[in-house]
Amino acid sequence: MDFPTIIAGFQDALTLTNLFFVVAGVVLGQIVGAMPGIGPIMAMAIAIPFTFVLSPLSAISFLVGVNKGGLIGGAIPAILINTPGTPDAAATALDGYPLARKGKPVKALKMALYSSVTGDTFSDLVLITVSAPLAIIALKMGPVEIFSVMVFAFAVISGMIGSSVSRGILAAALGLLCATVGLDPQHATPRLIFGFFDLYDGFPIGAVAIGSLAVSEILARVATPGLASRPAVTIPKNQLREDRRVSLSEYLSCKFVLLRGALIGTTVGAIPGMGSTAAAFMSYASTRQASKEPEKFGTGELKGIAATESANSSVAGADFIPLLTLGLPGSAAAAIMIGAFIIQGIQPGPLLFTEQGRLVYGLFCAMVMANGMNLLVGLLGLRLWSIIATAPSSIVFASALSLCVAGVYIASGGFAGIWVMLLFALLGLLMMAMDIPVVVFIIAFFLGPRFELSLVQTSIILRGEVTRLVNHPVAILFLVMSALVVYWLGFRNRKKQKPA
Amino acid sequence: MSIYRIASAVIALVSILCLLFVLPAQVDPFASGIIRPATIPTATLTLMAVCAVVMFFEPVKEKDTEAEFLIRLALIIAWLLCALITLNYLPFQYVMPVFALLTMVQIGERRWYWLTAGTLVPVFVWLLIEIVLGRPLP
Numbered sequence: 001m002d003f004p005t006i007i008a009g010f011q012d013a014l015t016l017t018n019l020f021f022v023v024a025g026v027v028l029g030q031i032v033g034a035m036p037g038i039g040p041i042m043a044m045a046i047a048i049p050f051t052f053v054l055s056p057l058s059a060i061s062f063l064v065g066v067n068k069g070g071l072i073g074g075a076i077p078a079i080l081i082n083t084p085g086t087p088d089a090a091a092t093a094l095d096g097y098p099l100a101r102k103g104k105p106v107k108a109l110k111m112a113l114y115s116s117v118t119g120d121t122f123s124d125l126v127l128i129t130v131s132a133p134l135a136i137i138a139l140k141m142g143p144v145e146i147f148s149v150m151v152f153a154f155a156v157i158s159g160m161i162g163s164s165v166s167r168g169i170l171a172a173a174l175g176l177l178c179a180t181v182g183l184d185p186q187h188a189t190p191r192l193i194f195g196f197f198d199l200y201d202g203f204p205i206g207a208v209a210i211g212s213l214a215v216s217e218i219l220a221r222v223a224t225p226g227l228a229s230r231p232a233v234t235i236p237k238n239q240l241r242e243d244r245r246v247s248l249s250e251y252l253s254c255k256f257v258l259l260r261g262a263l264i265g266t267t268v269g270a271i272p273g274m275g276s277t278a279a280a281f282m283s284y285a286s287t288r289q290a291s292k293e294p295e296k297f298g299t300g301e302l303k304g305i306a307a308t309e310s311a312n313s314s315v316a317g318a319d320f321i322p323l324l325t326l327g328l329p330g331s332a333a334a335a336i337m338i339g340a341f342i343i344q345g346i347q348p349g350p351l352l353f354t355e356q357g358r359l360v361y362g363l364f365c366a367m368v369m370a371n372g373m374n375l376l377v378g379l380l381g382l383r384l385w386s387i388i389a390t391a392p393s394s395i396v397f398a399s400a401l402s403l404c405v406a407g408v409y410i411a412s413g414g415f416a417g418i419w420v421m422l423l424f425a426l427l428g429l430l431m432m433a434m435d436i437p438v439v440v441f442i443i444a445f446f447l448g449p450r451f452e453l454s455l456v457q458t459s460i461i462l463r464g465e466v467t468r469l470v471n472h473p474v475a476i477l478f479l480v481m482s483a484l485v486v487y488w489l490g491f492r493n494r495k496k497q498k499p500a
Numbered sequence: 501m502s503i504y505r506i507a508s509a510v511i512a513l514v515s516i517l518c519l520l521f522v523l524p525a526q527v528d529p530f531a532s533g534i535i536r537p538a539t540i541p542t543a544t545l546t547l548m549a550v551c552a553v554v555m556f557f558e559p560v561k562e563k564d565t566e567a568e569f570l571i572r573l574a575l576i577i578a579w580l581l582c583a584l585i586t587l588n589y590l591p592f593q594y595v596m597p598v599f600a601l602l603t604m605v606q607i608g609e610r611r612w613y614w615l616t617a618g619t620l621v622p623v624f625v626w627l628l629i630e631i632v633l634g635r636p637l638p
Contacts, residue, residue, distance in 0.1 A: 176540060184528070187536075191526065223570075225568050394618060409637060426577070434507055452540050
């Protein structure tokens, strides 16, 4: 990667237009994160069709802003209502809510904000440092190795997300099956289109993402009785200064907690399938274990908030490591990001660094900008978002459904997309009812075409003989590891599910 | 038999039926090359059938699904379906506000100001997309 490309990327990111979309994304992310039940994933899925008209950098920067803003927004209802806006904020409620009940809601919110921005910035710096060298290594891999890495990623994701390996594999298989609808990439013959010519290009990506991730979730929430109102901790108007701010000494007293959280979050984020919720709870547990006063945790301890928020937010940057270097999304947010890249005509993966280096470094700059904006918008908007956190779900979900219909219509250019959205919403509901992970399904769906292409290339290179794999030891290693992962995770789940 | 096991059996059965009847009818029987058009669909359907069989024998934790939830879910899906069908005949700005109002009432919202605000949101969406951005909506 040459220096002028890096500078050009930074210049692209530092334009007023791009800054506007980063800020817009952060504001939207913090708002939707503050609304329990919506969250950044759903917002990103709904926003995808509207990013069509933007340049690739603005579109991706906007979605990055939504994702990062949502991580902070999710802590607001966790602290004020004891209802996490996003699953990864669940651990934040353990100490955030008790601190709010003690009359220090603003202090808790600010600690969450500072910790989140610290963790996120740390993981972004790791991403910027390690992704280019990793991409160089990834570029040395041939189609056979890439195929085996994809199999390994599917094995990890299928095993880690969801309640059992069989459900994970079933979700991945269903995603791959849905990805085969349309023209076969090798022979250009139609597959599984059932006479619908609209399906020649396959299921529209936006309609599938919105249907399975957003509409199904909204329908399930709307059908849940007792959604109308939630009691919240109100922010007192006349608070003492020390009760509504986090002093520098208080922040510095958490420096090792923040570092530990950021390290855990970054490591977890770089592994496909583990997710930010696991990172938050792991960081909370290890901080509590390392503390001299573990009994204070759960009663409104600042270190508890710092541990969870630094960990769950640092996953956001690290998520991009497998995404940009191998083209493998490890979470729902990364899967949506892949969808956005594909819609813009860009294929994430190691070649991105050589073919779209300017975009990659523009994206890195936008990520750092989003962290700064997250802090600024958070400080200015915390009180306002705390009011939004108590807004009625009725208006939120009804509005979201209208946006879904409008967004899919625009993205797919007609009614076919809307029907596909409804079909995948119903499929998503069925999967949720069966405990089949929708995230695995969507990741497999997005990776499907690339997986098939890799398989075709692998079969040509090996000339159909599996024995020729001996010439590809890295591929063998990944395939063996895949089998071990499936066996180990399946064995672990079986032990977990056995009645005591 | 638990609902999970019945559903697992249905998934296995559907996968096998698709393998035997749907796939041959919907995928070109292209005979050249190692990876054929039917290779991935066949592999995924086989995998789905196997996983469904494994799920059938797995121990499961039963979830209590309330009848009220199912009725509400059926209602909201029916309304959404009606709204989408009506969109073929009437424009977005007429259909979606009514749908939004019905959705809010179903959730339990009774405050007139929230109902009014929620009904106006689809109109704003229409204004923004069709009038400001100039992109056609149904």
